[in-house]
Amino acid sequence: MEFKVPTMAELMAAGEEPEILFWVGCAGSYDERAQKITRDICKILHHVGIKYAVLGTEEGCTGDPAKRAGNEFLFQMQAMTNIEVLNAYNIKKIVTGCPHCFNTIKNEYPGLGGTYEVIHHTQLIQDLINEGKLKAEGGESFKGKKITYHDPCYLGRGNGIYEAPRKALEVLDAQLVEMKRCKSNGLCCGAGGAQMFKEPEKGKKDINVERIDEALETNPQFIAAGCPFCMTMLSDGVKLKDKEQEVKVLDIAEITVRANGL
Amino acid sequence: MVAQILFLVITLAAIALFTFNFRKIIRNIRLGKSVDRSDQPQKRLMTMLRVAFGQSKMVVRPIPAFLHFFVYIGFVIINIEVLEIMIDGLFGTHRIFNGLGGLYNFLIGSFEILALTVWVSCVIFLIRRNVLKLRRFKGVEMTNWPKSDANYILIVEILLMSAFLLMNAADAKLQILGANHYTVAGSFPVSQYLMNLLPSNESALVMIERGCWWFHIIGILAFLNYLPYSKHFHILFAFPNTYFSNLEPKGEFTNMASVTNEVKAMLDPSFVPAETEAGKFGAKDATDLTWVNLMNAYTCTECGRCTSVCPANITGKLLSPRKIMMDTRDRIDEIGKNIEKNGPEHQDGKALLDDYITREEIWACTSCNACVEACPVNIDPLQIITELRRYAVMEESQAPASINAMLGNIENNQAPWKYSPADRFNWANEK
Numbered sequence: 144m145e146f147k148v149p150t151m152a153e154l155m156a157a158g159e160e161p162e163i164l165f166w167v168g169c170a171g172s173y174d175e176r177a178q179k180i181t182r183d184i185c186k187i188l189h190h191v192g193i194k195y196a197v198l199g200t201e202e203g204c205t206g207d208p209a210k211r212a213g214n215e216f217l218f219q220m221q222a223m224t225n226i227e228v229l230n231a232y233n234i235k236k237i238v239t240g241c242p243h244c245f246n247t248i249k250n251e252y253p254g255l256g257g258t259y260e261v262i263h264h265t266q267l268i269q270d271l272i273n274e275g276k277l278k279a280e281g282g283e284s285f286k287g288k289k290i291t292y293h294d295p296c297y298l299g300r301g302n303g304i305y306e307a308p309r310k311a312l313e314v315l316d317a318q319l320v321e322m323k324r325c326k327s328n329g330l331c332c333g334a335g336g337a338q339m340f341k342e343p344e345k346g347k348k349d350i351n352v353e354r355i356d357e358a359l360e361t362n363p364q365f366i367a368a369g370c371p372f373c374m375t376m377l378s379d380g381v382k383l384k385d386k387e388q389e390v391k392v393l394d395i396a397e398i399t400v401r402a403n404g405l
Numbered sequence: 406m407v408a409q410i411l412f413l414v415i416t417l418a419a420i421a422l423f424t425f426n427f428r429k430i431i432r433n434i435r436l437g438k439s440v441d442r443s444d445q446p447q448k449r450l451m452t453m454l455r456v457a458f459g460q461s462k463m464v465v466r467p468i469p470a471f472l473h474f475f476v477y478i479g480f481v482i483i484n485i486e487v488l489e490i491m492i493d494g495l496f497g498t499h500r501i502f503n504g505l506g507g508l509y510n511f512l513i514g515s516f517e518i519l520a521l522t523v524w525v526s527c528v529i530f531l532i533r534r535n536v537l538k539l540r541r542f543k544g545v546e547m548t549n550w551p552k553s554d555a556n557y558i559l560i561v562e563i564l565l566m567s568a569f570l571l572m573n574a575a576d577a578k579l580q581i582l583g584a585n586h587y588t589v590a591g592s593f594p595v596s597q598y599l600m601n602l603l604p605s606n607e608s609a610l611v612m613i614e615r616g617c618w619w620f621h622i623i624g625i626l627a628f629l630n631y632l633p634y635s636k637h638f639h640i641l642f643a644f645p646n647t648y649f650s651n652l653e654p655k656g657e658f659t660n661m662a663s664v665t666n667e668v669k670a671m672l673d674p675s676f677v678p679a680e681t682e683a684g685k686f687g688a689k690d691a692t693d694l695t696w697v698n699l700m701n702a703y704t705c706t707e708c709g710r711c712t713s714v715c716p717a718n719i720t721g722k723l724l725s726p727r728k729i730m731m732d733t734r735d736r737i738d739e740i741g742k743n744i745e746k747n748g749p750e751h752q753d754g755k756a757l758l759d760d761y762i763t764r765e766e767i768w769a770c771t772s773c774n775a776c777v778e779a780c781p782v783n784i785d786p787l788q789i790i791t792e793l794r795r796y797a798v799m800e801e802s803q804a805p806a807s808i809n810a811m812l813g814n815i816e817n818n819q820a821p822w823k824y825s826p827a828d829r830f831n832w833a834n835e836k
Binding site: 343 | 465653654655656657658660661664665667668669671672686687714716717719720721722723724765768769770771772773774775777778791793794795796797798799804805807808810811812815816819820821822824826827828829830831832833834835836
């Protein structure tokens with residue numbers, strides 16, 4: 144990267160505190176496709192000059208997939224370990240790159256002693272647009288391009304956040320088209336509830352294919368996502384339908400970075 | 406006089422029988438584990454008013470919402486007429502509220518129009534179920550009984566409304582004939598068109614009027630007693646069910662206090678755990694669920710909105726959230742019957758997991774909350790699925806192999822994949 148991503152340990156050593164902690168998440172740390180999104184979120188934070196930091200190697204899985212799979216022990220072990228780290232660094236505000244991390248830290252950590260202001264990166268982007276710190280200029284033009292947004296379950300139904308990601312797209316002056324099942328009626332990509340880590344049960348179709356069929360009905364040039372697991376599922380679907388040339392699946396952070404030429 | 410005594414006896418018997426069966430259901434719900442839903446009474450009240458009274462979640466599907474609204478309003482308002490029927494029946498009076506004058510005419514007129522809309526709606530509902538065969542009303546769980554149950558309810562409602570209108574028609578005709586006891590009262594915007602179908606003979610008209618009157622009231626009392634055996638309990642349970650529904654964000658799963666104690670003791674040997682309910686982790690049987698889960702099961706009217714939006718079900722998997730609710734109800738009913746027959750300690754060797762709900766079903770769930778969002782009365786099938794998974798994973802260590810591998814990775818590498826924690830920050834080294 145063209146700039147150094149600051150870690151909490153470094154800030155602490157320098158006697159400084161960040162305005163916001165960027166919680167990267169496991170997918171954002173290890174999954175090649177999601178790593179790009181992680182770097183783009185850093186580019187946005189760096190560009191607007193927010194004082195931020197990441198935990199780096201001190202971060203561990205929030206425990207979300209363990210909890211959804213029914214292993215409450217492992218979840219709480221992960222949660223308490225993370226909370227200890229977060230509290231030791233006196234963290235107040237967190238932005239996550241993943242709706243699953245977002246939901247877990249925001250809703251399930253407070254009961255275990257970890258209370259923070261938690262936002263998802265699409266909310267951060269919306270805030271920055273509202274504050275005038277982020278525009279859609281100096282980069283690729285999305286003007287008039289057809290974009291359809293896929294609601295991640297843990298952002299949408301799980302936490303009622305439907306508008307922030309759409310606001311972040313509206314600024315592009317693109318043509319936003321909704322799928323038949325959107326917002327509170329949005330169809331899952333198929334990855335939630337620990338499905339990401341297992342083969343689907345016997346059925347007549349894969350869930351991500353059902354979703355991609357619906358997305359392709361809108362004839363989009365871009366499918367916008369806000370979750371690394373949705374990203375995997377949607378990209379796989381587009382590949383399967385042999386539409387990789389015509390349709391790109393991009394995270395809202397990536398679209399923002401492209402539009403601003405960061 | 407004989408008629409009055411007969412009426413009193415039938416009414417008391419019906420109420421007694423209903424109370425007897427209703428208490429059994431309350432007992433069954435109480436077999437569930439405790440959960441505190443006494444917080445935020447104002448918000449709970451508003452939720453109930455909005456979702457149950459206001460039918461706010463029905464409007465997502467406008468056609469059934471429109472038809473259901475008529476049946477709902479009809480049910481609530483025509484009950485005012487039932488009050489009059491009760492008083493007339495007990496005291497041998499005829500149209501006792503007649504004294505209200507113009508208002509009475511207005512009320513009877515409104516009841517008639519409502520009765521017609523209920524009648525028409527129920528006929529359309531029957532057509533939707535049996536002729537159009539909507540996908541929502543099919544599915545593995547929609548076996549003979551649930552299908553017949555739905556049809557019985559609709560047919561009874563049609564018969565009750567027909568009797569009500571026919572009774573009014575005969576009454577109106579008797580009023581015109583100036584028959585003894587039939588004082589001029591009420592307005593009959595709908596039943597006036599039925600008058601020509603009826604004979605002009607006074608005694609025949611009295612027979613029809615009385616016959617319909619008895620049929621209507623006995624029908625209502627019989628219907629009341631049918632509720633405990635049918636899926637139709639939502640007309641009562643929708644209200645407490647929405648009042649006690651989950652107010653937290655849907656994405657939030659409960660943190661198990663019993664686990665917190667053990668984890669804290671593991672991380673800090675000096676930790677003294679707080680008192681919590683001992684027992685197994687998660688749910689194997691219906692009695693391991695909370696009373697709210699069990700009330701959910703009795704509230705379910707099997708409309709299938711949950712199943713029709715379930716991504717697993719849509720793509721042909723076995724999982725159906727409606728079946729989860731129906732299985733839970735069937736199982737807790739069975740446990741209740743066992744208690745009556747063999748005492749509270751009886752074990753029949755069966756359980757909700759495996760005997761009713763299979764592993765294949767619970768592992769197909771994406772926890773997307775579409776079913777919870779879709780339910781017009783705030784039922785939460787996902788909570789039951791989660792509790793069953795908790796039992797399978799924590800008590801039995803029986804999860805699909807790939808899930809076990811993922812859990813092992815989190816335990817060892819702090820990530821669901823097999824990567825080294827030392828490499829977690831490598832993403833920053835690339836462009």
